[in-house]
Amino acid sequence: MSTDWLQRWPGLRRDEPLARHSQFGIGGPADMFLRLDELAVVAELVARCTESGVPLTILGAGSNALVLDGGVRGLALRLMTKDLAVADGVATFAAGTMLPRAALDLAAAGWTGMEWGIGVPGSCGASIWGNAGAFGGDVEGSLVECEVVAPDGTTRWIAGADCAFGYRDSRFKHDLSGHVVLHGRFTVVADDIATVRARTHAVQSERKRTQPYGVRSLGSTFKNPPGDFAGRLLEAAGLAGRSHGGARISPKHANFILNVDHASAADVLALVHCARDEVASRFDVVLEREIVLLGEPASDAVAAQTAP
Ligand SMILES: Cc1cc2nc3c(=O)[nH]c(=O)nc-3n(C[C@H](O)[C@H](O)[C@H](O)COP(=O)(O)OP(=O)(O)OC[C@H]3O[C@@H](n4cnc5c(N)ncnc54)[C@H](O)[C@@H]3O)c2cc1C
Structure with missing residues (x-):
């Protein structure tokens, strides 16, 4: 396994404790670790890891993944890009966008459809991977399409209907394992701002009442x-x-x-x-x-x- 090209990648850290990068605060070291703010280079990085035999692990916010104490071999990659844009009833999130932030921003702008995300403290990319959901809503219910990078570095959009979503399940855990989610596009509907905010806060209050918080x-x-x-x-x-x-x-x-x-x-x-x-x-x-x-x-x- 040749990693010379990777050792020169700007921002690369070696033996990085992953507990620092997980909301759960647990996890052994990654041989190599990168935080990427720029999604444009992900396809190149994924392809080069595949070509040179470097194992690649994608990290989200660490709100569902337990990183084991022996750590991660090869490269652990955290996608930080947090863009969120709405046009023509479709909200486009970059992989690193946190669902609670997205729910709040959409509510503040009067878009309904993602209120359920307020209590799911994870990234958009991982939430598509695992078909996150709560309080009657889930990714499957509103994902129009998502952009993914295959292990060979090719990028494509896959329709939500072709993601084989199930209960906390998707193709990305099976035949498309090793694909990295870059963006998700979700259906949202214009609604009264105060009403969407009230629904969002109701979901949040119910979670605080029934689940451990903070x-x-x-x-x-x-x-x-x-x-x-x-x-x-x-x-x-x-x-x-x-x-x-x-x-x-x-x-x-x-x-x-x-x-x-x-x-x-x-x-x-x-x-x-x-x-x-x-x-x-x-x-x-x-x-x-x-x-x-x-x-x-x-x-x-x-x-x-x-x-x-
Ligand atoms: C208090 C609390 C409440 C929660 N409530 C809910 C709930 O109601 N419903 C629910 O569904 N979940 C819930 N979760 C779990 C968690 O928030 C979700 O599963 C969330 O989608 C995980 O996102 P993450 O960014 O933290 O992913 P991580 O835990 O970092 O990673 C999860 C998996 O996704 C993969 N992954 C990460 N990013 C990408 C990417 N861009 N492309 C491909 N694969 C990727 C990782 O390799 C890993 O296998 C809760 C968690 C907490 C702590």
Whole structure:
């Protein structure tokens, strides 16, 4: 693997602790790390990584991805571009645009359709990747199309209807894995500013009432199983408030794991593992992780806990 070309890339950092770049505050070092404000160079960078065999990991805001303690091999790339523009009932977001910012800006300008994004503290790129959603809205419901870069550096727009969205799922986790989302274009509809603002604030208030707020978490740890809620099962299993090292299952909402005191990824995975075992043995339901894992575990014992 030749990385000479990359070592000369402006702004490249080596052995960068990724805990610094994640809202969750956890994560081992990346061999190489870049923050890019300029989407125009992403295609070239992706193509050159592919040609030279450099593994590439895309980072968003770190509100859903747990970066493991062994860190990330190759290049970790964070797309920072945060543009948001609205024309003819379509809002175009760059990959780094944060959904709460987008929801607030759209509400302030009297555009409805993205109120649900107010409580999803992630980037537009990652939210398309994972079909984020809340309070009855989701990416699938309003994405017109998104621009992506393939591993060979070719760029194209894919219609929302062709993204095979499902519950926190999309093609970008399957046949288009390795594609990087650059932009998303969402349908919005003109509405009264005060009404859109009121709806946005109602969503925000409901989240603050029912979920941990102002603490470090990755949102829902597990997907809801068919016909039930992961949080209800975890609470019924007596897991709310359970701790391991610096990580704790939220006493307020048992599907949230918090980084309360310099937790490691191993602490979080130990709780994930224990919670899943407990729910399976009590209710015969196998919970599927919603949080995603990036990088490498620091030990074989932790590797055994990284099942989907
Ligand atoms: C308090 C709290 C509440 C939350 N509530 C919700 C909720 O209601 N609904 C919901 O859906 N989620 C929720 N989440 C989870 C999270 O905010 C979303 O999943 C969000 O979309 C993740 O965005 P991110 O930028 O933080 O992604 P990250 O966690 O940084 O990354 C997630 C994945 O996306 C990939 N990725 C990142 N950027 C790109 C890109 N440009 N192209 C391709 N792949 C990319 C990464 O490689 C990684 O695999 C919540 C999280 C928290 C902390």
